[in-house]
Amino acid sequence: DTGVSQDPRHKITKRGQNVTFRCDPISEHNRLYWYRQTLGQGPEFLTYFQNEAQLEKSRLLSDRFSAERPKGSFSTLEIQRTEQGDSAMYLCASSPRDRQSYEQYFGPGTRLTVT
Amino acid sequence: KNEVEQSPQNLTAQEGEFITINCSYSVGISALHWLQQHPGGGIVSLFMLSSGKKKHGRLIATINIQEKHSSLHITASHPRDSAVYICAVVNTDKLIFGTGTRLQVFP
Numbered sequence: 001d002t003g004v005s006q007d008p009r010h011k012i013t014k015r016g017q018n019v020t021f022r023c024d025p026i027s028e029h030n031r032l033y034w035y036r037q038t039l040g041q042g043p044e045f046l047t048y049f050q051n052e053a054q055l056e057k058s059r060l061l062s063d064r065f066s067a068e069r070p071k072g073s074f075s076t077l078e079i080q081r082t083e084q085g086d087s088a089m090y091l092c093a094s095s096p097r098d099r100q101s102y103e104q105y106f107g108p109g110t111r112l113t114v115t
Numbered sequence: 116k117n118e119v120e121q122s123p124q125n126l127t128a129q130e131g132e133f134i135t136i137n138c139s140y141s142v143g144i145s146a147l148h149w150l151q152q153h154p155g156g157g158i159v160s161l162f163m164l165s166s167g168k169k170k171h172g173r174l175i176a177t178i179n180i181q182e183k184h185s186s187l188h189i190t191a192s193h194p195r196d197s198a199v200y201i202c203a204v205v206n207t208d209k210l211i212f213g214t215g216t217r218l219q220v221f222p
Contacts, residue, residue: 033209037156042119042201042212056209089156093210102146102205106158 004107006092012113013082020078021110025094032075033104034067035091036060043091049075082114118142121202121213128220134189136216138202141183145205149176149187152199152215161187161200192220 005024013019025032030051035043046065047057051072061067064082069075079086089111093104119140128134138147146165152158162169162176164185169176173192178185189196197220202213 031208035210035212040214042203042214043158043210044212045209048209056207091156091158093158102148103160103163104148104210105160106150109156109158111156 004092004094004105006090006107006110008110009108010111010113012115015082015084015114017082018078018080019082019112020076021090021092021112022074022076023092023094023107024074025092026096026105027073029094029096029105030072031095032069033093033095034075034077035093037089037091037109038087043089046077079112082112084114087112087114117214118206118211119202119204119213121200121216123216124214126216126218128192128218130193130220130222132192132220134192134196134218134220136187136200136202136218138185138187138213139183140185140202140204140211142204142206142211147178147185147205148203148210149185150201150203152201158201189218192218194220194222196220 007022033048034046037043049069064080067077089109091109092107095104122137148163149161173190175188199215201215203210
């Protein structure tokens with residue numbers, strides 16, 4: 001098992017374009033989280049899934065953002081009509097989430113630059 | 116006011132010095148993480164704790180649930196410890212992060 005992977009690692013796009021990021025969690029981890037980190041700040045929660053169900057979405061997740069985890073394995077995060085303020089590192093994490101586990105394992109992140 | 120506050124925001128040290136980073140939180144938590152982030156973005160979990168103290172090599176983490184406070188200590192600091200250290204609390208199954216402490220250790 002190679003850990004949590006994210007693709008692409010870097011994305012440069014022009015304002016107004018749509019972008020999609022992918023996260024592959026550690027196999028058999030049933031929880032998957034998306035976070036966003038802007039420069040000089042700590043990460044902020046965006047949304048999370050348990051299996052294929054999206055259990056919570058942050059107010060930060062405007063209607064331009066959508067996330068899916070259709071088969072309870074990998075997840076995608078799409079941003080429509082990107083804005084310069086969307087420039088950030090998008091982090092994915094997965095968790096086995098058994099009864100006593102609050103561990104989260106992070107991917108390397110996707111750095112988005114909107115020009 | 117942020118729900119998770121860290122201090123200091125920036126820290127410089129000479130190799131060998133004892134380092135302390137503090138974290139205070141204002142929400143109910145199930146556990147607290149100390150994370151390390153190197154340039155380039157990758158985040159590594161150093162500790163997860165819900166009570167008491169944990170030690171791993173030169174790193175020690177403590178938590179006081181009653182005072183809603185945790186500390187991360189690095190003994191005999193080394194230049195390879197230079198990174199951003201982030202405190203994050205588990206609140207309703209998601210993490211709430213502090214803004215991080217940027218540590219630079221000089222030889």
